[in-house]
Amino acid sequence: MNRVKVVVTGAAGQISYSLIPRLVDGHTFGDKIVDLELVEIPQVVDKLEGLVMELEDSNFPNMGNVNYTSDFEEAAKDADWFLLVGSIPRGIVFNGKKIEERADLLQINGGIFVGQGQAIGRFGKSDAKILVVGNPANTNALIGRHAANNDSQLWMAMTMLDSSRAKSVLSKKLNIKISDISKMIIWGNHSPTMYPDFENVVANGSPGRDLIDDMDWINTEFLPVVQQRGKAVIDSRGASSATSAAKAALDTVIACENPTASGDCFSAAVITDGSYDLPEGIICGMPLMTSPEGKVEIVRDIVLSNFAKDKIKISTDELINERAAVEDLLK
Ligand SMILES: NC(=O)c1ccc[n+]([C@@H]2O[C@H](COP(=O)([O-])OP(=O)(O)OC[C@H]3O[C@@H](n4cnc5c(N)ncnc54)[C@H](O)[C@@H]3O)[C@@H](O)[C@H]2O)c1
Structure with missing residues (x-):
């Protein structure tokens, strides 16, 4: 065995x-x-x-x-x-x-x-x-x-926890099951600057950009709730997310160990390589898929709106600053 x-x-x-x-x-x-x-x-x-x-x-x-x-x-x-x-x-x-x-x-x-x-x-x-x-x-x-x-x-x-949180918020808003939501991409840093991509998510077969036209809800509910969820758990529990973080780690392992369903992807941050014009040499949340041969690869055909690009830049700028703060460890 x-x-x-x-x-x-x-x-x-x-x-x-x-x-x-x-x-x-x-x-x-x-x-x-x-x-x-x-x-x-x-x-x-x-x-x-x-x-x-x-x-x-x-x-x-x-x-x-x-x-x-x-x-x-x-x-x-x-x-x-x-x-x-x-x-x-x-x-x-x-x-x-x-x-x-x-x-x-x-x-x-x-x-x-x-x-x-x-x-x-x-x-x-x-x-x-x-x-x-x-x-x-x-x-x-x-x-x-x-x-x-x-x-x-x-x-x-790991950005799977952020993607799980985003799916949870979305499923409540759309009144659908979590399992009916796929392609929930988290771009950027695992920090409050992360960008959960509501436009490219697929819910019940339809892209998020067709399902959600309430930008007020996106800006005042969806983004802040997902981005600040870690802090909300700490404020309530007096300790950071644990069981949900463990589940997200397991989900990441499962996503890497098994081929990704056609048309789906999963979230984790990996080294940038120029795709999506992201600055090179940072570990940035991106859409990933596991091939039938077991290779984990970046999904390269996601279309980003200007709204998304602006949000992602805030997060990649933060990652560049973090990299500068540890420059001495990268020699
Ligand atoms: N990426 C995410 O989505 C996510 C989500 C939740 C928590 N976290 C982070 O996960 C980390 C762990 O959270 P936790 O709640 O289990 O914390 P915890 O404090 O309960 O446990 C951390 C453990 O790490 C051990 N440790 C410290 N340095 C070590 C080293 N050099 N080698 C081996 N072990 C070492 C400590 O002794 C401690 O037992 C924290 O940094 C937390 O912020 C990340």
Whole structure:
């Protein structure tokens, strides 16, 4: 039987608690046996013993070998998938300093991704797929990809949660099922500047641009609700989205592991290559598809309105600024 080796960082965190069991439940990777490498920082790695006990006690039929470690290089050996969830949150005291500024956050987390990227490039499988969840996800992925220096591997930053949120808001507005909505593209950064593309979405077979003519609703409801949803969850829960983020990570894996239905696409941020006139060398949300041969590719035939182009530029400008803030990590 086929096996797949999956590395998860931040394995003792709240997203991982929802995510990890569902990697071995026989759904995400189909009937493959899933070997897990769970990675944490040395201070909390021992907590993972309890998680491993719970996994064993859950009797998942597709669970293979499970190891936990704080040695990322060891974990990375021959891995097929890397789910990089671990990062330092804003507000934490790090090396005696409270981390409040986005620039500090970019530097600290970026530093983590240099080491992890180098290890993935050297020790991960040549066709490994890497999904960065830990924020700032796009710029972390840019740093990791640069450090990996291995073009045969695929680095993505997660925007699936944003696309799921956009579908949810749209389904309520149009009074249709989520499953009747496809092609929900998130352009740009995983941040409040992201642009959920309501014009190219397909709902019940019709393009969004034909279904939604209420620009007031787009500007005052749809865009702000989707863009600010992460903050709304934090304000209510006192913690960031966890179970929905885990589901989105699983949905991204499933989207990459299975051919995309004709005419559909899925959302993740990947390195720009000049398509859609996006600035090159940033990790930007784009429409993707998985070919029948299993290759993940950018969908290149989406038509963007001037409204969309203006919104996307705001987000790509932000990504360019983030890149400038971590220039020293990209040498
Ligand atoms: N892209 C998205 O859509 C999305 C959505 C929600 C949350 N997030 C982000 O995901 C990240 C994790 O969220 P959470 O709620 O699970 O946080 P959490 O604080 O509960 O868990 C993070 C874990 O990462 C670990 N960690 C830190 N540095 C590490 C390293 N170098 N190696 C391995 N582990 C490390 C920490 O010890 C901690 O256990 C945060 O950055 C959050 O902002 C992203």
